Amino acid sequence: MPASEMNSVPASAAEQEVLLSLQSISKTYTTGDVKVPVLHHVDLEIYAREFLVIVGPSGSGKSTLLNIVGGIDTPTEGEVYFQEQNVSRFNEQQLTRYRRENIGFVFQFYNLVPTLTARENVIVAADISANPMSPDEALELVGLSDRAEHFPAQLSGGEQQRVAIARALVKQPELLLCDEPTGALDLTTGRKILGVLADLNRELGKTVVIITHNSAIGQMARRVVRIGSGTIAEARPNPHPISAEQVTW
Structure with missing residues (x-):
């Protein structure tokens, strides 16, 4: 298959299963008497097994949008449906379960525990998951089997981000949410991370959503x-679509 056709092979219209739906989502933050509107009546569907990129400048509301999708934040108005469940009406216990069982988060900064090895960082996520895969399998999927016993300080930035991806993946989530996953990386390393995410989408059928300022x-x-x-x-x-190796910025 040509490189330009390798990422996110499209499903037919009939096969576009809606995984998550945002319906007229608005978000306003309030500090004292000051109200700061961030999102305004956003409608968006995320399809199962798709590779979706959300692009916007700093301050556009994209991180808030991702946090609402992931159950970290709640909308001021509107509804969030995940597989026909109304997430926007979940209580705190239900939101915690939703995040643990359905969502894998990958952030710009890796947030690894410095005193734990790569494997141990992944085990932490596996231990709170309902149906985790083997931590060693997760590390193998991101190409880090040979670095499993290394601590974060012994790993490059790209390797640390791959540990973070393995930590998200070990839970076997339906949805991987990636907030500027290449923002702290150089071009070559960033391409490798994007390639890992594309592989997880293509080979495991994971729904991947990336938010970025980088068009x-x-x-x-x-x-x-x-x-x-x-x-x-x-x-x-x-x-x-182009392959990760062809992306330049």
Whole structure:
């Protein structure tokens, strides 16, 4: 298969199963008497097994959007449905279960425990999961079997991010949410991380959502959403995605 066709092979329209739906989502933060609106009546569907990139500048609301999708934050208005469950009406216990069982988070900064090895960092996530895979399998999937006994300080930035991906993956989540996963990395290392995420989407059928300020990453996705000033400015298919190796910024 040509490299340009390797990422997120599209399903037919009939096969586009909606995994998560945002319906008229608004978010306003309140500090004292000051109200700061961040999202304004956002409608978005995320399909099962898709590779979606959400692009927007700093302050556009994309991180808030991701946090609402992941159950870290709650909307001021609107509804969030995950596999027909109304997440926006979950209590704290239900939200905790939702995050543990369905969502894998990958952030710009790796948030690894420095006193634990790579394997132990992954085990921490496995231990709180309902149906985890083997931590060694998760590390193998991100190409780090030979670094499992190393501590974060002994790993490069790219290797630490791959540990973070393995930690998210070990829970066997339905949805991987990646907030600027290449933001702290150079181009070559960033491409490797994007390649790992594309492989997990293609080979394991994981739904991957990346938010980024870097529009070049959108070239990898089958669908690109642009957000600006708290609203969806554009949502369009990308019929000719490129491989991670071809991404440049």
